[in-house]
Amino acid sequence: METLTLLAQGFAVAATPENLMIALIGCFLGTVVGLLPGLGPINGVAILLPIAFAMKLPPESALILLCAVYAGCEYGGRISAILLNVPGDAGAVMTTLDGYPLAKKGLAGPALSMSAVASFTGAMVATLGIVAFAPLLAEWAIAFGPAEYFVLMVLALSCLGGLVGDSLPKAMIACLIGLLLSTVGIDSNSGVYRFTFDMLHLADGIPFIVIVIGLFAVSEILLMLQGLHANPEPIALSGRMMFNLKEFMLAKWTMLRSAVAGFFIGVLPGAGATIASAMCYASERRMAGKDHQFGEGDMRGVAAPEAANNASANGSLVPMLTLGVPGSGTTAVMMGALTLYNITPGPTLFQDQPVIVWGLIASLFIANVMLLVMNIPLIRVFVKFLSIPVWLLVPGVAAISMVGVYAVHGNTFDLIVGVLVGALGYALRVMNFPIAPFILGFVLGDMMEQNLRRALSISDGEIGVLFSSPIAIGLWVAAIAMLVGPRVARMLDSRRAVAQA
Numbered sequence: 001m002e003t004l005t006l007l008a009q010g011f012a013v014a015a016t017p018e019n020l021m022i023a024l025i026g027c028f029l030g031t032v033v034g035l036l037p038g039l040g041p042i043n044g045v046a047i048l049l050p051i052a053f054a055m056k057l058p059p060e061s062a063l064i065l066l067c068a069v070y071a072g073c074e075y076g077g078r079i080s081a082i083l084l085n086v087p088g089d090a091g092a093v094m095t096t097l098d099g100y101p102l103a104k105k106g107l108a109g110p111a112l113s114m115s116a117v118a119s120f121t122g123a124m125v126a127t128l129g130i131v132a133f134a135p136l137l138a139e140w141a142i143a144f145g146p147a148e149y150f151v152l153m154v155l156a157l158s159c160l161g162g163l164v165g166d167s168l169p170k171a172m173i174a175c176l177i178g179l180l181l182s183t184v185g186i187d188s189n190s191g192v193y194r195f196t197f198d199m200l201h202l203a204d205g206i207p208f209i210v211i212v213i214g215l216f217a218v219s220e221i222l223l224m225l226q227g228l229h230a231n232p233e234p235i236a237l238s239g240r241m242m243f244n245l246k247e248f249m250l251a252k253w254t255m256l257r258s259a260v261a262g263f264f265i266g267v268l269p270g271a272g273a274t275i276a277s278a279m280c281y282a283s284e285r286r287m288a289g290k291d292h293q294f295g296e297g298d299m300r301g302v303a304a305p306e307a308a309n310n311a312s313a314n315g316s317l318v319p320m321l322t323l324g325v326p327g328s329g330t331t332a333v334m335m336g337a338l339t340l341y342n343i344t345p346g347p348t349l350f351q352d353q354p355v356i357v358w359g360l361i362a363s364l365f366i367a368n369v370m371l372l373v374m375n376i377p378l379i380r381v382f383v384k385f386l387s388i389p390v391w392l393l394v395p396g397v398a399a400i401s402m403v404g405v406y407a408v409h410g411n412t413f414d415l416i417v418g419v420l421v422g423a424l425g426y427a428l429r430v431m432n433f434p435i436a437p438f439i440l441g442f443v444l445g446d447m448m449e450q451n452l453r454r455a456l457s458i459s460d461g462e463i464g465v466l467f468s469s470p471i472a473i474g475l476w477v478a479a480i481a482m483l484v485g486p487r488v489a490r491m492l493d494s495r496r497a498v499a500q501a
Contacts, residue, residue, distance in 0.1 A: 007131060010358030014366055019064050022057075023363055026065045027370045030072020035080050041073030041313070042330045042439075046212040049337050059341040060356045064363040066334055067317075071123060071367045074313045075375055078115040078306055083108060092309065094281040098294060098301025105297050109241035109379060114248075114299050115306045116375040118255045122307035123368040125259035126266065126314035130361055133267075134318050134350070146454035147465050151475040152325060153444045153451070157437070158479035168483075171437045174428060178441025179448075181206055189453060201413040208336045210418045211442055213405045218422020219429055221398050241379060243299065251303035254284050262308030266315025276312035277305035314364060320345055321357060325444070332443040 013019065026048075033044035045066050052062040077092035082099035095115065102111040157175055184195045185205030196202040258280040265276040284304040285294045294301045317334075319325045324345040326332035338345050343353060350357050405418040429435065459465035467473060 003131060006354055006358045007362060009355070010360070010362035011365075013060055013355055013359030014064060014362040019061055019359075019363065020366070022061055022065045023068045023367050024370055026068025027072045027367055027374060030069035030074075031076035031079075031371070031375065032072075033069070034073035034076020041070050041077075042212060042333060044069045044073045045330050045333045049333060049340075052337070053340050059338075059343060059353075060359045062337060062341070063334070063356060063360050064367075066337055067360060067363055068367045068370075070313065070330055070334070071310075071364065071371060074123075074310045075116065075119050075371050077309075078119070078302075079112065079379075082111050082115065082302070092277075092305070094277045094305035095302055097281070098296070098298050101297035102299070102302065107297070110243040110247060111299070111302050112379050113241060113376055114243045114251060115302050116372060117243075117248075118251070118258075118303040118306035119310040120368055120372040121255045122259040122262055122309070122311035123314050123364070123371075125256070125307075126263040126311040127361065127364045127368070129263045129311075129315065130318055130364070134322055134361075145469070146451040146458065148469060148471045148475065149323075150448055150451040150455060151466060151472045151479070152323065153448045155475050155479040155482065157440060157444065158482040170431075170433045174433045174435065175437035175441035177424075177428075178438040178443075179445040181211070182442045182445025183449070188450070199413075201409075201411065205446075206417060206421075207409065207414060208333070208443070210405050210414050211421055212333055212439065213402075214418035214421030215425040215435060215439065218398075218419060219425030222422065222426040223429060242376070247299045251299045254300045255303045255307045258284065258304045258307040259311040262311030263315040265308070266312030267318045277309040280304045280308035317360075321349055321360075324349075324447075326440065332439060335443070 014023070029048070030041070030044050033047075034041065048066060048069055052065050057065065078095050078099065081092040081095040082103050099111050099115065102108065180195075182205075184202055186192070186203055187194055193203065261280050261283070262276040265279065281301065281304045284300055288294060288298075288300065313330070316326070316331045320331040320335055322345075324335070326335050335345060343349070343356065402415060402418070405414050406412075425435065425438075428438065455465050456463070459468075467476065
């Protein structure tokens, strides 16, 4: 009953005319950013973060704007994936496998409408999950001390490393680069300057927004320029615009299963929408048996990844709000927004800032209804955005990104660092290094160091404090399972296949 009362208070905050307008603007901008190939939610949120702060929006309104952009990007990413076979972000990669074949069959309209409903289903299931589980997780998280927080962050990185497939060495290298960059600046314990090269601009470390804009936006610009002559033409929509009852009945349980699975995958720090969509797509393909058209144009192949990645995106808010651990790169940016307002996410956030938290949760319900109503009628309009020539799109993205970087401190040094980080990100992406471990390593690096030092200080330097509580032991076991489990499963599958051959 108390939860319902708090949720009602949240709706009172989110339903004010100002916040409704902010949510609507955020949904539209997020959808536009999401449908532009390669940008994705982290760029949309990172670009609007300094703008929201510069406009002096109150914290609840700023978070509502960023969450609306986040949700809109998750919706919009499917549009270019279906129409152009170019995913708007990494979470929409699996959508291309069946979405584009459906578009080539003349069923782009039904595919887009099915993906909109699946996205809505996944987001609503996950938001209900936040209402049901987030307060419970927040109460449980109060038992976490410095040692438990350190091991939790090890688990966050292990979740990502254990699910990246065969690229674990590359994921570890990317994570280590992020951890290294997080140590730049003054050591908060000793006051020693670390890796600043006598540059005063680096005394406070590398600004997070500079890292995000450089790593994602600038590197994406370089990739877009590299593929300048490989710009596909939009596919013209034809025939019906909505899926029929038979298609809905075929995909309804797929949507629900993928939404529930995606939410719980999203709650795992570091897992993310990409992993959720891939796992749910593979699971639904196996469950379909031999009687399916997965990979050739199956509505379930659109419904599964879209429900999963939207549920995972919302689920990633749970560890951010309750534990202070970003569940994804985008929620890591949103953590930066909280710190700009001197708000510390963590176990006491629900008690200290109930208006902000429940207003944010209520806005997720409102934003997803807005997105469903907006997306289906505007399918034809969204296609026109994809006709923007690359020669105009590249400098536009560059200008917006550099304004976001310059707005942090108002100096050109950040622009130089942003470009250098962008060049590093470009090199990593060309060599197929995953970027998510980089950003999570950077975000978690400082927190890992501080909690490790606190734990060792409390225990007079005894390393055993990291293994002294049941929670810490359970987290260590989970971290090892995340690293080893997927590889053991693949080895067993390989042996089974050899034995059957």
